Amino acid sequence: MVHIDNLTPGMVLSRNVCDRSGRMLLPAGAELTEKHFSIFRMWGVLEVEVAGDAIVEDAETAAPLSQEIDPELLAEARAEMERLFIYNDPEHPAIKELMRICTERRATRAA
């Protein structure tokens, strides 16, 4: 599954894309264009399956730690998140991801 934010025009669907009620929006084999992305968003589709090695690419881009952020700010933000999440398990998948997002978000805003 590739998240809609990581799709690029030209990718080819490996599986039909359906909306919440199961109505088909786009069949497998269709080549994606920008217009499709807004249609997907409109119908609440967040992930689609595409053919080829796009999946591997997606896994790599899933955790991009922006290099432009000052490492010092990032460390400060991380320390703050560790303090904030003290009552949660930092290895829990949801908590781990939330901490990652919020660390970057805080560091970016402090910059």
Next chain:
Amino acid sequence: MLRKPQLSVEHMVEDVSTIHSLPLFYSQLSEAIDHPRSSIGDIAKIIAEDQGLTARILKLANSPLFGYFSKIDTITQAVTIIGVLQVRDLALALSVMDVFKGIPEDLVNMEQFWKHSIATGLASRLLATSQRESNLERFFVAGILHDVGRLVMYVKVPQLCLELLEQCRATGSLLHRAERERLGFDHAEVGCALLKRWKIPPRVAEPVGTHHDSRKGDQYPREGGILHFADVIAHALQIGNSGEVFVPELDQGVWDRLQISSFYLPTLVKQVDDTYEQTVSALFGGDDAAR
């Protein structure tokens, strides 16, 4: 420290419901909606009597939260497009925001309080969308009201609340747990009792009551779970504050039941951030919000 066993959830909301009553018009509105022969025009007319509310509902309806392309400039249109129940739920949230005023600043900063509540409401609504729930506004409203029990406690037992806040600051403990240890109940239960007293439907009241303990709910476990996780997210984003200093502990059972991919979280956070400012301005906007 003195334990006060005479304090109960019911005692907390006893006089609050008379001092802080929901505006009469909300019960008129509910009555009109429940009446089988009411028309959309009848309902719109009741809402339109409150100009401030009308302005804020229109501003909300035109905000990116709803994503309609054409302009909604009458309540009739809003009711038609958004739906009767949805407009009632929005009216409820807005009315409650008006009810609690004048609580001392050393207990709670109301602006911060509602900001945390709105962030929770937005996260709750977005989570519900991803769960393919219908009638999304009830999630938004439950989010806005989830900590309302704290306001009741600030009004009813201010000294005790101050002690609890100071105790948590000093020891670094979770406020909702401290409430429970000291009183035998927490703000979530107080909120639920207040909403029930105000005859707010259980689909909103129960999740408010269970947002720190999902095992308690029986009718609306999905709603309670979504609200619980939304609260965690709002704390993580550090938008506003209602007294709690830390991110409350995520209930593993809730997470398992929700079946949300953690890959959805970046999108969710982005959407909360994108809609937050406009939602705040719609809910707090002055008279210029009329358009």
